[in-house]
Amino acid sequence: MKKTLTAIALLLAAPAAHADEKVTIEFAYPYSHLFDVTYEKILPKFNEQFPNIEVKIRATYESYEDGTNTILREAVAGTLPDVTMQGLNRQAILVEKGIAKSLEPFILKEETFEKDGYHDAMLKLGSFNDDIYGLPFSVSLPVGYYNMDVMAKAGITTVADLPKSWDEVVEVCGKLHEAGVRNPMFWGWNITGNWFLQALMWSQDKATMEGNAFQVSSDEGLKSLETMKGIFRGCDMQNIEWKAALASFSAGEIGMMFWSTSALGAVERAKGDFELKTNEYPGIEASGPKGLPAGGNAAMLVSSSEDPKVLNAAWEWLKFITSGEGAADVARTTGYMPPNKAANEVILADFYQQNPNKETAVRQLPLLRDWQAYPGDNGLAITQVIYDGIEGIVTGEFDDMAELQEQLDEEVSDLLPSN
Structure with a gap:
């Protein structure tokens, strides 16, 4: 039993x-x-x-x-x-x-x-x-981060007064420089997947890729490159690694940062004693972007x-x-x-x-809008080619944007599938 x-x-x-x-x-x-x-x-x-x-x-x-x-x-x-x-x-x-x-x-x-x-x-x-x-x-989605304590040095004290176009951003940079701010702005060119290039393209309602065709060869592509050059030169932007930029903004050293909204929680946890505001991403025109890539x-x-x-x-x-x-x-x-x-x-x-x-x-x-991939097996290599080109604008290696546009089109097209 x-x-x-x-x-x-x-x-x-x-x-x-x-x-x-x-x-x-x-x-x-x-x-x-x-x-x-x-x-x-x-x-x-x-x-x-x-x-x-x-x-x-x-x-x-x-x-x-x-x-x-x-x-x-x-x-x-x-x-x-x-x-x-x-x-x-x-x-x-x-x-x-x-x-x-x-x-x-x-x-x-x-x-x-x-x-x-x-x-x-x-x-x-x-x-x-x-x-x-x-x-x-x-x-x-890309947004603007603003240290309102620093922005007050340019006479901006409310969200309504924040810049709505990249020309206005450059204008504010000038005022901050005059007020003694050494690094008034960081624009996230080095974010993953050439995201900010696609943001400028979509701002004009133009896709970066149409099928297997690289559309930075278009008028909108040239405008995107020229806009980057205007931002980098007009704001005398430092060429710093993106993690260093986030840390510098959180420490209160940068007045304006244009980056993904993804980092907001990390910035809020790390930031110093200053008033932080976010606002819509500026456009090439003051009316704002026509589209933005989903990250x-x-x-x-x-x-x-x-x-x-x-x-x-x-x-x-x-x-x-x-x-x-x-x-x-x-x-x-x-x-x-x-x-x-x-x-x-x-x-x-x-x-x-x-x-x-x-x-x-x-x-x-x-x-x-879509965050576009570069088709074929060379997608990651294409990302690096574009990254290197944009970095060349930041460092001053490239000054003629039409020449850079032609170079990027040639190198990227060689890496894309032929049909």
Whole structure:
């Protein structure tokens, strides 16, 4: 009898032990200075809801370009994580090379999953051949950051008086220089993916890429390059690395900084004792930009595992961070906007009224345009060619913008697919 009871007890215990087994998934994301605090908020909530899933976080990527390069290397080495966060403009290459898995099989099993809960433009960037491969996690737009204590030295004391065009920005730089401000402005030319070049192009309602054609060869492209030169020369902008620029602005040393809204949370946590205001991104014309590129990143399933338990666990994590409460923590801890309606309209109903600096990007959502990738296998190389060209404007190496335009067109066209 005793043996029988023992056997029954073991049989009953077996499923319980099996249910308690932990499934471990690996996850990698970029920009630790922006997102560490976000995942510190999200992980405990996920662990409470899914105690049998352990999320092992890998070393963070330095940038979106680094993230894509890392995944490409890991695909060859067979060391891929299960879920990766990739820049919105870097998803295509992982789909084309068969590294990213379609999320459609998982979505179809979800009775309550609604695709229209995500911002359409963001979901579109993660969709290929009518299948979704990336769920948007965070949305950013370029904005102006202003140290109002410094701006007062140029006679600007209210948000209404802040510059609305790049010519006005240069004019303010002159006044700040006269007031003794050594570094009045930083313009984020060195942000990932040539984002600010695309911002100038979209400001004129012109795409940087049309098919496989590089549109910086257009009149709008020349105007973009000339605008950069005018900003850099007119403001005597220092050539500093972007992390140093964020630190310098947070320390109160720069009056105006034009950067992604993504850094707002980090700036607010690090800033000195000064009044910080954000405002809409200036335009080439005083009427403002006609469009702006959507920045941010998306969650992609790149697991090499064939174990359904691992794949389902990775899906639960991917779904959790991009919807509802998980997505809301993006807004609470950074300056990004969650691309999920439930997060924006329900969970964060009063959030933007209480955090007006974070509302600036929300007001610009009607301007949202694609953050374009450069097609083909040389997309990262093209990004570097353009980066080097813009840096040459900053350093003074290039002075003739028509000549630089011709050089960029030639070098980029050589790297693009021929059809």
